[in-house]
Amino acid sequence: MAFTLPELPYAFDALEPHIDARTMEIHHGKHHAAYVNNLNAAVQGTALESQSLEDLIAHVSQHTPAIRNNGGGHWNHSFFWELLAPNAGAEPEGALADAINQAFGSFSDFKTQFGQAATTRFGSGWAWLNVGADGKLFISSTPNQDNPLMDLAEHKGRPILGLDVWEHAYYLHYQNRRPDYITAFWNVVNWNKVAEHFAGK
Numbered sequence: 663m664a665f666t667l668p669e670l671p672y673a674f675d676a677l678e679p680h681i682d683a684r685t686m687e688i689h690h691g692k693h694h695a696a697y698v699n700n701l702n703a704a705v706q707g708t709a710l711e712s713q714s715l716e717d718l719i720a721h722v723s724q725h726t727p728a729i730r731n732n733g734g735g736h737w738n739h740s741f742f743w744e745l746l747a748p749n750a751g752a753e754p755e756g757a758l759a760d761a762i763n764q765a766f767g768s769f770s771d772f773k774t775q776f777g778q779a780a781t782t783r784f785g786s787g788w789a790w791l792n793v794g795a796d797g798k799l800f801i802s803s804t805p806n807q808d809n810p811l812m813d814l815a816e817h818k819g820r821p822i823l824g825l826d827v828w829e830h831a832y833y834l835h836y837q838n839r840r841p842d843y844i845t846a847f848w849n850v851v852n853w854n855k856v857a858e859h860f861a862g863k
């Protein structure tokens with residue numbers, strides 16, 4: 663079963679001015695596509711060909727670096743696109759809002775702490791909001807294309823929100839200003855999708 667590049671659920675320019683169309687076009691059509699192609703090449707002709715992406719990631723320590731990097735890249739970006747939406751940027755509601763307030767004090771404090779995780783991730787990687795084994799929310803970050811679902815993750819959990827802080831995600835528009843990109847991200851977060859993940863859907 664070959665892995666395939668999912669369609670973006672909106673137009674390349676839908677997230678303007680917060681995330682520019684050219685960045686989205688290259689990010690999806692070149693970067694994400696490359697992870698998919700390289701993942702297919704890495705499993706082709708092996709026993710792993712029939713495994714799901716989730717299974718590959720859950721046991722990634724047993725696999726090659728190519729599967730770790732490209733399997734992670736494919737999962738992370740497929741997850742990320744769905745978390746963004748035009749005209750989003752409202753605040754979380756209901757059970758998700760309650761859980762955020764309980765874990766971080768307030769929505770504002772949550773954004774500050776998530777932003778710190780995203781800003782201080784050295785080099786390339788991701789910031790995450792996760793549900794832990796205890797059912798509570800926690801923030802983490804991972805290097806490169808790792809994620810909290812990987813068996814080798816330092817802090818394992820079930821991600822419900824993620825932010826790509828590789829330079830390819832923001833450099834065309836924001837250059838080295840990663841904090842500006844992180845601030846802009848809050849304008850395009852699809853909190854309905856985050857709430858679905860929180861509810862385990």
Ligand code: MN3
Nearest residue numbers: 693826828831
């Ligand atoms: Mn990326």
